[in-house]
Amino acid sequence: MLILDERLSLCASYVRESTALADVGTDHAYLPVWLALNKRIRSAVASDVRKGPLGNAEKNIKFYGVGDIVKTVLSDGLDSVSPDEADDIVIAGMGGELIVSIIDRTAWLFDKDKRLILQPMTRSNTLRKYLYENGFVTDKEEACVSGVKAYSVICCHYDGIVRKPTLEEEYLGSLALRNDAPTRKYASVLCAKLKNIRKGVYESSELYSEYTKLIEKLDDFVDAGGNEK
Numbered sequence: 001m002l003i004l005d006e007r008l009s010l011c012a013s014y015v016r017e018s019t020a021l022a023d024v025g026t027d028h029a030y031l032p033v034w035l036a037l038n039k040r041i042r043s044a045v046a047s048d049v050r051k052g053p054l055g056n057a058e059k060n061i062k063f064y065g066v067g068d069i070v071k072t073v074l075s076d077g078l079d080s081v082s083p084d085e086a087d088d089i090v091i092a093g094m095g096g097e098l099i100v101s102i103i104d105r106t107a108w109l110f111d112k113d114k115r116l117i118l119q120p121m122t123r124s125n126t127l128r129k130y131l132y133e134n135g136f137v138t139d140k141e142e143a144c145v146s147g148v149k150a151y152s153v154i155c156c157h158y159d160g161i162v163r164k165p166t167l168e169e170e171y172l173g174s175l176a177l178r179n180d181a182p183t184r185k186y187a188s189v190l191c192a193k194l195k196n197i198r199k200g201v202y203e204s205s206e207l208y209s210e211y212t213k214l215i216e217k218l219d220d221f222v223d224a225g226g227n228e229k
């Protein structure tokens with residue numbers, strides 16, 4: 001039986017029951033294969049821009065016998081996926097800027113009925129800022145730890161309302177500061193990163209104070225956890 005790691009499990013938990021799924025940058029196709037095996041989706045398009053990863057996907061789809069539900073397509077982003085093939089779209093394991101470019105050129109994602117499940121490996125602040133400023137609202141965001149790294153998964157949809165995010169919203173989004181180990185780890189790594197970024201900011205500026213406020217909030221949150229797991 002296929003077992004997903006924490007990162008892909010969290011993505012899977014945001015996929016709606018019986019949906020038509022697109023998994024962009026699928027590589028091994030573990031996510032759509034797992035969802036198909038567990039009868040959680042009615043169909044899936046597993047897409048990748050490279051033939052090598054798509055070959056891995058095809059092998060796994062065949063091995064697990066889910067070819068009637070999961071099909072593959074060679075596609076840059078969603079360029080070769082049509083809107084009627086996917087209601088829930090997962091874009092996981094890519095940089096935030098690449099995720100932005102994929103969303104931005106796919107007009108049919110700007111639709112309140114489509115759900116986006118996004119898991120950036122880097123630049124999650126750039127991705128969140130784009131979502132706020134381009135009419136996407138976050139329904140849920142949670143952190144997870146896979147291996148030694150902490151990740152955040154964003155579940156959102158288009159509602160057409162343009163928002164101007166605060167610095168805190170750019171870096172934390174809708175991530176609930178819950179008293180659990182993954183959130184604490186995510187906050188701790190983020191806090192260290194923000195301390196580094198702040199070094200390049202003019203000390204008497206408004207921006208510096210905003211960074212300081214956010215760093216203090218994260219420090220307090222991390223300290224309050226003590227040795228909790």
Ligand SMILES: C[S@@+](CC[C@H](N)C(=O)[O-])C[C@H]1O[C@@H](n2cnc3c(N)ncnc32)[C@H](O)[C@@H]1O
Pocket residue numbers: 008024025026027028047048049050053075076077078091092093094098102
């Ligand atoms: C690190 S893997 C992530 C695999 C899987 N989504 C996960 O999260 O475990 C990134 C995959 O994205 C693919 N990729 C990169 N740029 C892409 C693009 N513009 N469109 C589609 N796939 C892309 C790569 O070929 C690679 O297979």
